Amino acid sequence: MPTYATMPYHLETERLILRPWAESDAPAFSELLSERGERTYTADRARQAIGGLLAGTRYSGIALLPIQRRDDGDFIGYCGLTTGRSTLEEPEIAYELCRRAHNRGYATEAARAVLGAAAATGRRRLWSTVAPWNAPSLRVLAKLEFVRDHLSMEDNGEVVWLTRELP
Numbered sequence: 001m002p003t004y005a006t007m008p009y010h011l012e013t014e015r016l017i018l019r020p021w022a023e024s025d026a027p028a029f030s031e032l033l034s035e036r037g038e039r040t041y042t043a044d045r046a047r048q049a050i051g052g053l054l055a056g057t058r059y060s061g062i063a064l065l066p067i068q069r070r071d072d073g074d075f076i077g078y079c080g081l082t083t084g085r086s087t088l089e090e091p092e093i094a095y096e097l098c099r100r101a102h103n104r105g106y107a108t109e110a111a112r113a114v115l116g117a118a119a120a121t122g123r124r125r126l127w128s129t130v131a132p133w134n135a136p137s138l139r140v141l142a143k144l145e146f147v148r149d150h151l152s153m154e155d156n157g158e159v160v161w162l163t164r165e166l167p
Contacts, residue, residue, distance in 0.1 A: 002089065004121040006061040007081060011113040018065040018079060018110060020057075021050045025066050028075035032098050061121070062091055067110050069101075076101035079110035081118055085159075086127045093118070093126050095140070107140045115144060119166040128162045 011018040030046035041049075057063040064080035077097035086092045093114055095107050118126055128146055130137045138160070146162040153159070 002122070004061060004088075004123060007063055007121050008117045009057070009063055009065065011065065011110075011117055012070070013109045013113050015070050016106060016110055016113070017068050017070055018113060019068070020063070021054055021066055023047060023050065025075055026050060028098075029066070029078075032075075032077060032096065035099055060088055062088070062118075064094060065114075067095075067097070067106065069106075076106060077110075079107070079114050081114065081126070085129050085161075090123065090125045090127055091118070093128050095137075102136070107137070108143050111140060111144055115164070115166070124166055126164050126166065128164075129159050130162070132158050132160050 009020050026043045026046040029050065030041040030043045033041040033046060033049075053064055060083065062081035062083075064078045064082055066075055067077045067079055068075050075098075077095065079095035080093070081091040082094050084092050084094065093111055095111055095114075097107055115126070126146075127149075128141050130141065132138075132151075141162050141164075144164065146164040149161045149163045151158055151160055
């Protein structure tokens with residue numbers, strides 16, 4: 001198994017800062033997770049999730065990172081690498097933004113920074129999985145030059161698998 005460098009955990013773009021999780025992110029993270037509409041997430045539950053994310057980062061050397069706007073300093077979502085449906089050798093890029101931050105190019109900007117961080121680890125390919133109805137995420141991935149690979153069926157419906165080669 002190849003050895004990969006640890007992903008940089010602090011990334012900056014023109015408008016955004018991606019950085020490690022802090023316990024103080026829990027209230028905003030719980031709001032984001034609650035926007036999914038499936039159930040309400042408490043700040044305590046978000047704190048537990050943050051603990052799990054930090055533990056996973058220590059083990060894997062990759063991370064989902066909180067996104068904050070450079071000007072306002074407010075939490076607007078997360079973006080990073082995960083092994084959700086893929087492997088540590090070829091992880092998935094994942095992102096989720098608060099509704100108030102949609103349609104401003106933040107997901108594309110954050111994901112572009114994460115692509116650079118993934119390439120810096122020595123990885124050669126990334127995956128992304130998206131529900132076919134999620135046109136905004138599919139547009140972000142198209143801008144980042146991900147290409148459709150295949151479809152799969154899961155308990156909650158169809159999933160589009162996309163991939164991107166890294167330089």
